[in-house]
Amino acid sequence: MDTEVLARIQFAFTVAYHYIYPPLSIGLGLLLVIFESLYLRTRKESYHLLARFWTRIFALTFGIGVVTGIVMEFEFGTNWAVYSRYVGDVFGSALAAEGIFAFALESGFLGILLFGWNRVPAWVHLVSTIGVFLGSMFSAIWIVVANSWQQTPAGFHIVGEGLDARAEITDFWAMVFNPSSVDRLLHVWLGAFLAGAFLVLSVHAWYLVKGRYVEISRQAFGIALGVATFFSLAQLASGHKSAEGVAHNQPAKLAAMEGHFKASAPADLYLFGWVDADSETVSGVRIPGGLSFLLDYDTETPVTGLRAFPKADRPGQVNAVFQFYHIMxxxxxxxxxxxxxxxxLYWRGSLFDKKWLLWIFVAAVLLPQIANQVGWFTAEMGRQPWVVYGLLRxxxxxxxVVTANQILFSLILFFLIYTLLFVLFLYLLNKKIKHGPYDEGNEADRPLTREISEVITGK
Structure with missing residues (x-):
């Protein structure tokens, strides 16, 4: 493999691995705010136990997320020096804003969140939980803003020429509110909320299947199910709005996402299929004129296809973009x-009687994670051959100056280290889940009042 391909693989690997954790942190942060708010309102100890239990898991995901995210910043300088010079002014502003508005907020309240139990009033602890949650959301804002600027650049001018050219910000807020940032940020947030909600659903579904912590798990499951239902529907609306933005700002990407080749013609909507880029055909199950209808509510509306662009300006892996998009x-x-x-079923009172459905929820924890990953693959591969759309290839x-062998060597090391970290994460996560919200002793599901008493007294 050549240097460019290896550099892209290495960055894709580190980003994909890192992106396992921030969505969980954001999603769990929301659930922690809900659990603590319910405790403060009702004073039911079950909500207090849930908040403490999921805070421990939040701390695990947050910690590994921070560690794995640092590597990417070094890769910018080592593997993508020209890119770093080109976008340095933009990324520098966004990352500085992240440090001021996100990391400062998170770090200021994180200690209280983790170690303030029974040391500060309940309302103070809730404020700290909200602070950490908002900090994680603000962090996502600036990362998505920087990435969205690559998709739809705005608020800048170019200084210098050739390899010395760089983008310099002329309007900070135009850069922040570039044409795709708001839509993409909402999409990322909603995906994160779903990742956190389905982790809670998975763990408590497992408890219910095993007959452990039944009462407290029913409470947690009901809350997480409400969150997951609301945000899964919201994600549908967000996805539609994002697709409209892609159609307007990056028509070549949308054409690749739906395998649409004709330069200007009504476009079908594929439920699934396979793209043959050589023959420029798609085989699969489709809704005739479906994409045109979604974009303009008319099945005959022409949609710009890949033939409207020179081959050098089209995404190189059309079928991969198509498949990732349709998986999402x-x-x-x-x-x-x-x-x-x-x-x-929950409102009918029969959900917890269906063990097969609970097993589905145990496994469904993977679905939002997969959707988040393939969504990013779609966005990044669909932007190719541009690293900054329309400006820098x-x-x-x-x-x-970096050689292919150097990148390959570091890629192997990253793979080994990240694999060890992932195994450690799964081990610690499994250990915390098996331990549960409180100690069980030798009984399968002791009365909740007895367990609460033991947590409070420390016996």
């Missing part, structure tokens, strides 16, 4: 169906 859509629709059906952005 398929999972999104599956989550909507699963949560709506389960919510209906990926082939021109990597470091000129």
């Amino acid at each position: 859509i398929g999972i999104g629709m599956l989550l909507i169906g699963l949560t709506l059906y389960s919510s209906w 990926t082939s021109e952005a990597f470091s000129q």
Whole structure:
């Protein structure tokens, strides 16, 4: 492999691995705020126990997320020197804002969140939990803003020429509110809320299947199911709005997402299929004129296709973009169906009698994670061959002095270290889940009042 391909693989690997954890932190942060708010309102100890239990898991995901995110900043300088010079002014502003508005907020309240139990009043602890949650959301803002600027650059001018060219901000707020940032940020937030909600659903579904912590798990499951149902429906609306933005700002990406080749013609909507880029054909199940209808409510509206662009300006892996996009859509629709059906059963009072459905929720923890990953793959691969859309090609952005062997060596090391970290994460997560919200002793499900008493007294 050449240097560019290896550099792209290495960055994709580190980003994909890192992106396991921040969505969980954001999503769990929301659930922690809900659990603590309910405790402060009702003074039911079950909510207090849930908040403490999920705070321990939040701390685990937050810690590993921070560690794995640091590597990417070094990769900018080592593997993507031309890119770093080009976007340094933009990324520097966004990352500085992240440090001021996000990390400062998170770090200021994180200690109280983790170690303030029974040391500060309940309302103070809730304020600290809200602070950490908002800090994680603000952090996502600036990362998404920086990435969205690569998709739809705004508020800048170019200084210098050739390899010395760089983008310099002329309007900070135009850079922040570039044409795709708001839509993409909402999409990322909603995906994070779903990741956190389905982790809670998975763990408490497992408890219910095993007959452990039944009462407290029913409470947690009901709350998380409400969160998951609301945000899965909201994600459908967000996805539609994002697709409209892509159609306007990055038509080549949308054409790749739906395998639409004709330069200007009504476009079909594929439920699933396979793209042959050589023959420029798609085989699969489609809704004739479906994409045109979604964009303009008219099945005959022309949509710009890949033939409208020179081959050098088209995404290189059209079928991969198509498949990743449709996996994301398929999972999104599956989550909507699963949560709506389960919510209906919950209000009928029969959900917890269906052990098969609880087993589905145990496994469904993977679905939002997969959707988040393939969504990013779609966005990044669909932007190719540009690293900054329409301005800087990926082939021109990597470091000129780093060799393929050096990148391959570091990639292998990263793979080994990240694999060890992932195994450690799973081990610690499994240990915390097996331990549960409180000690069990030798009984399967002791009375809740007795367990609460033991937590309070420390016996």
